[in-house]
Amino acid sequence: MYYEWQHIITFEETNLVGNVYYANHIRWQGSCREMFLRDHAPGMLAQLNQDLVMVTTRVSCEYFNELFAFDEVSVRMRTGAVTESRVTMLFDYVCKRDNGEELMARGEQQIACMLKKNGKTVPTPIPKSLREALTPYVNG
Numbered sequence: 001m002y003y004e005w006q007h008i009i010t011f012e013e014t015n016l017v018g019n020v021y022y023a024n025h026i027r028w029q030g031s032c033r034e035m036f037l038r039d040h041a042p043g044m045l046a047q048l049n050q051d052l053v054m055v056t057t058r059v060s061c062e063y064f065n066e067l068f069a070f071d072e073v074s075v076r077m078r079t080g081a082v083t084e085s086r087v088t089m090l091f092d093y094v095c096k097r098d099n100g101e102e103l104m105a106r107g108e109q110q111i112a113c114m115l116k117k118n119g120k121t122v123p124t125p126i127p128k129s130l131r132e133a134l135t136p137y138v139n140g
Helices: 023-040 042-048 128-137
Strands: 003-008 052-063 072-082 086-097 100-117 120-123
Touching: 003 023, 023 042, 023 052, 023 072, 023 086, 023 100, 023 128, 042 052, 042 128, 052 086, 072 100, 072 128
Parallel strands: none
Antiparallel strands: 003 072, 052 100, 072 086, 086 100, 100 120
16 A cells, blocks of 8 residues: 655756656655645644654665656655654655556655754654554555
């Protein structure tokens, strides 16, 4: 099972050649992650406005084919490894084509949950609401 965020590519996201600029894939990972929080762990949003911080510790993307303006891409997020304070999320970038769907890229992102304390950030366990929201999406 995966969480899916839909996106239609605009000219703003393309380069001079006309294909999507590679860094946008990373931006879309962030958008997908944020919409997941909004949809499945809204309590986290209040915590993030207080003392909780989600720090991205690692991000990657492997590209298989090019995307262009007005392509419809689905960013599908699954839960990878989970430790006490870190979560790895796995992303598939799927484009709708006339003959079905095509896997365009695959990415990964690791976040660490931290608390702001006395001007420093220190590791903290993943909040229960986030852990529970991620459970159905564990990579299987």
